[in-house]
Amino acid sequence: MSDFTQRFLFDDTDVRGELVSLGESYAHVLAKHPYPEPVAQLLGEMLAAASLLVGTLKFDGLLVLQARSSGAIPLLMIECSSDREVRGIARYHASQVTPDAGLRELMPEGVLTLTVDPKQGQRYQGIVALEGATLAESLSAYFDNSQQLPTRFWLNADGRNARGMLLQALPADRLKDPEARQASWQHLTTLGDTLTAEELIGLDNETVLHRLYHEETVRLFEPMPIHFRCSCSRQRSANALISLGQADAEALLEESGGTVVIDCQFCNQRYSFDAADIAQLFVGGGSAAPSETLH
The missing domain is CATH 3.90.1280.10 (HSP33 redox switch-like)
Structure with missing residues (x-):
């Protein structure tokens, strides 16, 4: 299985995590358009982010992650269904895309929109400015500002593989004391920040978790497959x-x-x-x- 998400849980604290690895579905998305490397990388990171986000939601329907800007990339959009079927697209001005350009250079005045469109029930939409230096920072800020459970993202893509990791605080259960909960969250996310792009892209999930959290009690669950599929007909x-x-x-x-x-x-x-x-x-x-x- 080359494309999957894999959930993990810290047994001694109220934090869950998820890792995503995308190869074939990422290749399918890139094969449809001749994307320059910086665009392909951002599209891969967004593909990984949507795949992680759908695992945090209990719904039957469609999650849409969309970023718009006034710059070289006016649009990035990923759709991921509750069946874990993904598709994505980017719009870009080739003459404005420079090598090694980052999110801020490519998407100035950017806005990120997260839409959850269930088959039954009310549609939900949240919006945040793309103010972070990376897509991961901007998504983490979205959760900080939306009064939802604290959530952190780490995302990387290199045109061949798209990888990501998510940590999310859970409602108080094992740790009731607010200070202890905050200290545990800070400890785990600080360790997460030591993960390099090369490690996230190049290492398998077991090795990533051992390298970061070998002093913690971590349970790694069975992987859940992800597939590219376009819903057009x-x-x-x-x-x-x-x-x-x-x-x-x-x-x-x-x-x-x-x-x-x-x-x-x-x-x-x-x-x-x-x-x-x-x-x-x-x-x-x-x-x-x-x-x-x-x-």
């Missing part, structure tokens, strides 16, 4: 055309020279609809193409 594209109404869909068909083409920006899949397809949509015939070739 011909049916969803057809539904978008139906939502326009028949008159507007037919007008779009005429403007497009007889074929409406809908491109998925995440995976580059194309869905084409000709006059017969459009007509079929509005007589309840479904989205399967009536012509000889399915688009």
Whole structure:
């Protein structure tokens, strides 16, 4: 298994953790667009972050992590479902992307939005400024400012592998005293800060945890697989055309020279609809193409 998250728990204190390793799904995301190295690295870090975040939530639906800015990277977006299926995309201005540029240089005036969209229940959205030097710092600040459980992130990606670690404080159980809880949290996160990018990228989870927390009692749970999967489909594209109404869909068909083409920006899949397809949509015939070739 090359793509997975793996939870761990400190038995003597109220802190949980999770590690993520992404290879194949990261490669799938990068294969869809010719991203420059700094963009690919940030996209990988965000992919790792979303994969970690979905493990902290108990819901059935979709988590969307989105960063926008006025700089070289106007948009980074990752979607991760509760089934641990991920996809991602970046928008960038190639002429403005310089080698070795960091988050602040690439995404000035950045804003990070976290959206939880459950299949049932109320949609939740939180927003924080991208003020940290790294995405990990900005995400940690989001949790500090949102009055949720204290949470820290460590994220790295190198264009081949995307890795991350999360620590999150749990409600008081083993440690009731607030000062003892704070001291334990500070101790564990300080040790986490000694983890280098090379160690996080290059070492397996057992070695990472031993190197950081060999004096703690840590339980490592079974890994949970993650997969790349784009949620686009011909049916969803057809539904978008139906939502326009028949008159507007037919007008779009005429403007497009007889074929409406809908491109998925995440995976580059194309869905084409000709006059017969459009007509079929509005007589309840479904989205399967009536012509000889399915688009």
